Amino acid sequence: MELNDIIKEENLVLKKSRLLTDNVMHYCPGCTHGVVHKLIAEVIEELGIQEETIGVSPVGCSVFAYNYIDIDWAEAAHGRAPALATAISRLHPEKYVFTYQGDGDLASIGCAEIMHACNRGENIVVVFINNAIYGMTGGQMAPTTLLGQVTSTTPYGRDAKLNGFPMKITELLAQLDGTCYVTRQSADTPAAVRKTKNALKKAFQNTRLKKGLSFVEVVGTCNSGWKMSPVDANKWMRDNMFKKYPLGDIKDV
Amino acid sequence: MAEVKLMKGNEVIAETAIRCGCDGYFGYPITPQSEVMETLMLRKPWEETGMVVLQAESELAAINMVYGGASCGKKVMTSSSSPGVSLKQEGITYIAGAELPCLVVDVMRGGPGLGTIQPSQSDYFQATKGGGHGDYHLIVLAPASVQEMSDFVVLGFELAFKYRNPAMVLADGVIGQMMEKVVLPDYTPRRTDEEIEKQCGDWALTGKKNRERHIITSLELEAHRQEVFNEKLQRKYREIEANEVRYEMLNCEDADYVFVAYGSTARICQKSIQLAREQGIKVGLLRPITLYPFPTKPIADLCSKVKGFMSVEMSAGQMVEDVRLAVEGRTQVEFYGRMGGVVPTPEEIVEALKNKFSI
Amino acid sequence: MAKFRGAIVVDTEHCKGCNLCVVACPTHTLALHHDVNGKGYHYSYMQNPEACIGCASCGLVCPDSVITVYKAEIK
Known part of the structure; x- marks a missing residue:
């Protein structure tokens, strides 16, 4: 069997989502953002909700998320995406509204906004990328940075006495009555990617059912910030991040 | 009704x-x-x-x-x-x-x-x-x-x-x-x-349907493109300045002195005008209704007719700077204000006018 | 049981050579090419095309969606 016999439209198994634009992602090679963007695009495409979906991008590496998924977008101020999403969802109750936020954006500067959006049970989806570092600004400590982890503002490793502890914001948010679905996933293996996609799909379906706020954390890598190769970063994540941030559903009401 | x-x-x-x-x-x-x-x-x-x-x-x-x-x-x-x-x-x-x-x-x-x-x-x-x-x-x-x-x-x-x-x-x-x-x-x-579609259809987030996606953002990393955007904003502000100035003038026809005051202070100045005129001092009021765009031209036009302006504010003197910019040194500009939540009385405003202009 | 053969097409100009697909491939089909693309990245390619089973693992983990996967039953 020749390659030409295989590479035919009828044999297609996987291709780039129609909802991903042709813009080349600005992310570093191997960045988790790219995988999660792809999954969101696929979920929106498969649910047939492109015309009804409005995304809110954060400040951080994913500030340009709006360049990559072909839907309407608002770009929020740092940490405020849940506030924008609240108003958009309340004023467009029939729409699918989601925020896409990193750990600095969501767990540090936007802590109040995410807490209260969750507490009000806004009918939105929150996608939270936790790579334990500030990527865009050059690898500073995030609230989720692990103890001992070296960043540009914890050059001797995160020290609990000096910097406090890694923040399990997802577990905190699961305590709030307004959240209906809280899960933590990853995107480092084909199986993990499939699970994350299922979680995202479920989250958007919850919006359709008006169940409240669905929160999908994806533990990811920042290989540039961590100063590792993408493959080594995945290994480091599995060996270190997963211990502090165990994968799986935390809440499913 | x-x-x-x-x-x-x-x-x-x-x-x-x-x-x-x-x-x-x-x-x-x-x-x-x-x-x-x-x-x-x-x-x-x-x-x-x-x-x-x-x-x-x-x-x-x-x-x-x-x-x-x-x-x-x-x-x-x-x-x-x-x-x-x-x-x-x-x-x-x-x-x-x-x-x-x-x-x-x-x-x-x-x-x-x-x-x-x-x-x-x-x-x-x-x-x-x-x-x-x-x-x-x-x-x-x-x-x-x-x-x-x-x-x-x-x-x-x-x-x-x-x-x-x-x-x-x-x-x-x-x-x-x-x-x-x-x-x-x-x-x-x-x-x-x-x-809404008719009024804001070329930019608002209404869901991407039969059109290019809309992106609401204030971000532009390329300096020259950001400058082009800044210039566009400035053109808009010039247009606003040309079209939307609103103000009210009271007793300015024969006035030697004009209070410039807005909000509640402008109301107090109306009483001050009455008190001053009872003392033979001809005072008028220019009340900016739009603070931006500021009524620069109406103030400038009064310069040749009056002996001076007094900006009356509940502040340490903020709007008075815009009055001075409008007057450009052509006549005397004074300021009277109270701070900290104190509301000036009509009488003290008249006294301030008399003191500052040696009336 | 039916047997399958797969093949992938890499958008080589947009591949960033992160190597995640190479590691994810269960049949060691993929490798990073000795040559580089216009951005200087060693792009991914099928080093052993006959080993590909069309499982799409590479495409799933690809952050830049540059891999298209095909799969055909061997008759």
């Missing part, structure tokens, strides 16, 4: 918002304007017009909710008082940078810091010169009566949508708290989706 009522300034903001077809109000309690949200919650407009009213967790959240709502082409607003408006500056500069229409009501109290809950006009600079970071302006309307609290909610939204620019109603605690007769506007229904 127009409805005449006796109402508080802050209540009128809320009532007019409902009547003019506002889609959403997002606020956070702060004295002396908490009645705005209280009135809305009591009126339950979501049952009547479908207007969304939400008490946010902070002023930061409230203004960013306004940012979100405005992104959708909706008619959205917030209200606050000085310390709260300082917090809102982050969102306001994003809204200005993303060229979105919205209304912000600031019922000023004294500062700096937590300051006082008494009325003040010490946020003139913040309101008229931008307030947050970056080169931008709000359209700033200064009501001097409860009636204008109503009128300027309507006008503020109108101008905000006309120029895709945030508008501010800059009141002070006196106007917010006092009760007066007000003629409320007739009900205007909230715009339908089709009407």
